[in-house]
Amino acid sequence: MKKKNLAAMMTAAPIAGLAFSPAAFAQDLFEPVIVTAQKREQSIYDVPVALSAFNADTIERQGITDLTDIGKFVPNLNVTGFSAGHTSSANPFIRGIGLQDHLITTDPGVGVYVDGVYLGRQVGQNWSLANIERVEVLRGPQGTLYGRNSIGGAINIITRKPGDEGGKVSLTAGSRGRLNAEAYANVRLSDQVAVSFTGAFQRRDGLGDFLMLDNPRKEVGELQDVSARVALLWEPTDRLSFLITADANEGDNGLRPYDTLIDELPNGAVYQAGYRNSDGAADPYDNNTGQSEQIAVTNEARGVSLTMEFAASEALNVKFIASDRSSKYSSGLDDDGFFDDFLTFPEDGEADQTSFELQFSGKVGAWDYVAGLYHFEEEGGNTQFPYTFNGGGGGFFFLGQDMDSQAAYANVGYQVSDALRIAAGVRHTRDDKTARTILIPGVLDETQSRDWSETSWDLSGSYKLSDRMTAYGTIQSGYQSGQFPPRPFCLFGWFFGVPPAPYCFLANDNVTAQNFEIGLKGQPFDNLEMSIAVFYTDYSDLPYQVSTTVGAGFQTTNIIVDQVSQGVEWEGTWLVTDNFRLHSTLGYIDADVKGANPTTVAPLTPELTASVSPEFTIPTGNGAVTLRADYSYRDRMYGEPSSLPGRFTQIDSRELINFDISYRPNDGDWTIAAYGRNVTDERYDNARLNVSDYVLIMLSNDASEFGVRFTKAF
DSSP: OOHHHHHHHHHHHHHHHHHTOOSOOSSOOSOOOEEOTTSSOEEGGGOSSEEEEEEHHHHHHTTOOSHHHHTTSSTTEEEEOOGGGOTTOOEEEETTBOOSOOSTTOOOSEEEEETTEEOSOOTTOOOOOTTEEEEEEEESOOTTTTOTTOSSEEEEEEEOOSOSSEEEEEEEEETTTEEEEEEEEEEEOSSSEEEEEEEEEEEEOOSBOBTTSSSOSOOBTOEEEEEEEEEEEEOSSSSEEEEEEEEEEEEEEEOOOEEEEOTTOTTSHHHHTTOOGGGSOSSTTSBOOOOGGGSEEEEEEEEEEEEEEEEEETTEEEEEEEEEEEEEEEEEEETTOSSSOSEEEEEEEEEEEEEEEEEEEEEETTEEEEEEEEEEEEEEEEEEEEEEETTEEEEEEEEEEEEEEEEEEEEEEEEOSSSEEEEEEEEEEEEEEEEEEEEETTTEEEEEEEEEEEEEEEEEEEEEEETTEEEEEEEEEEEEOOOOOSBOTTHHHHHTTOSOGGGSSOOOOOEEEEEEEEEEEEEEETTEEEEEEEEEEEEEEEEEEEEEEOSSSEEEEEEEEEEEEEEEEEEEEEEEETTEEEEEEEEEEEEEEESSSTTBOOTTOOSEEEEEEEEEEEEOSSEEEEEEEEEEEEOOEESSSBOSSHHHHEEOOEEEEEEEEEEEETTOSEEEEEEEESTTOOOOEEEEEEOSSOEEEEEOOOOOEEEEEEEEEO
16 A cells, blocks of 8 residues: 555545544533643643643543553554563554564654653563553654654653542453552641552563473563552642652562474574474463573562642742652573573563653743753663573673763744734754673673764644634654674674674764644544544654674564654544434554565564544443443564564554443442453564564563452442
């Protein structure tokens, strides 16, 4: 499906949405959605960006439990999990841009924020969606307000602030040993002080067994996570507030399911050593490893933050956000998946980050603005010891990085008329990185440093066609600093005098993006809410991580490409009757990659993404029963940047179906529901890596599940 079909879809999508709308109802049936996508409160209709928003009620009814589930219901968003076999990893790809590796020198292409705090690393940050007020998904480069590492987009997670007294308790039990318990309490201690407490426990059995081990303590894909959060709000005056939060989570899980293909590569070292596919488990969701230390993965994270807000006047609001976070995990992968210790990579990782942001915003007449200063520091490392490569044990690998980033930004808007608003923004960023790798302690130890700087900018215009319809156009630029290679085992060649030595552990140049987008969003009819966006994005010097095996180890290098992505996105909710609504999404993307190798493709980027969610409410004497189904489709894609040979790296399309049947009394203080997730038990791949000696397939941890959920508000 190329440009001709793209043009047809761009025309057909909005027409189809309007054609299915019956006569307008007499009243506004949609509650206004207020978002903070541009670091100030706005109606979602007024934001000149392709944006999806999920509130707490929608998250619950759609069976969404984490970021991976969010990725099933947003156009041109695909969230996978494959890092080091870790069950807590979440790797979002928006419009063909994401994170292909979890090591410390690899920066994500999609920024994830919690209450304005950027999360530098995703492994170990197993955020449950308890106490969530809203999740916003911004598509396209967000280089001005969000800065580096948002060239694909940004995901904002906004939690409930302490305030009015109340709370909620939710209990879930289901198949696969599912047991979830979540509690949120909000208490006002005085007119000026309020505090909230959140706690969550998640437990689910695995999908398979470790067959070759006696009494293993974990199952394949087993999940268990405990998290807690406390927030204290102090409002000494009507204009001044201080919010202090602290959160923590701990996970003790089983290794993510995976499979290894050996027979398909008869010239590979694994096949030549005498091993075959039959040495692995017959069921790929079981595992034949003989290494008991490789079956469990753990993660933990800690964080504190301070947010100060001062509303000096309508012309000046000041916000200061300070945060300190740490995360660590223990994981790894027995790549071969059979009893012998032939390819084993145990891994420990940690990262510490500190960030400060000072924001100024306000409105003066027809002008409005947001400006700020930002500072971010991160240090961390990944260690593999003792690893075994092609039967040789006792290997050592360390990769560490310290980075420092500063930025200044401003975005100014002008209300030309009641209908027309124009805006422009600029951000200047400077990044400094020092990376170190150790392959032979005391012998092969290499350190490199580099700095980058870039100025990003954007221009936008929005025009109100009516009180509830807005057309917009925007030009956005994005920036990401260069990256050092994640696994530079080519340094062994330098050690033995084999060129090219100096180019083995160097970072690439700046990554830049230029996005052109037009869109239409709002309510063309009282019973239809919709948005449609058409985009064209040009990426330069984009690094793809490519993994191969070399004589000394498992090597991952960066190949530099240019990529042009163009597509269309639709999202709409049609209120067919007072009791029946239909939500739908559709995304199409054509990602054209230009690199040294013609077989290079955009990884983990389905050409088509779609979802359909009908919801029907049946009033009863004392309440209402709500019937909801959610269908999600992700087209076939490539699991790595190479399409050769396609049958090894291509991932089949997938179709997932959830349902939710709930009852809520008229007083609305409790709900009981029966749910089903992935009811057809669709099994699908998350990623594929062809490393020349074998093909590694990271499988989904998303099998069918059925259960009940009880929620009570108080």
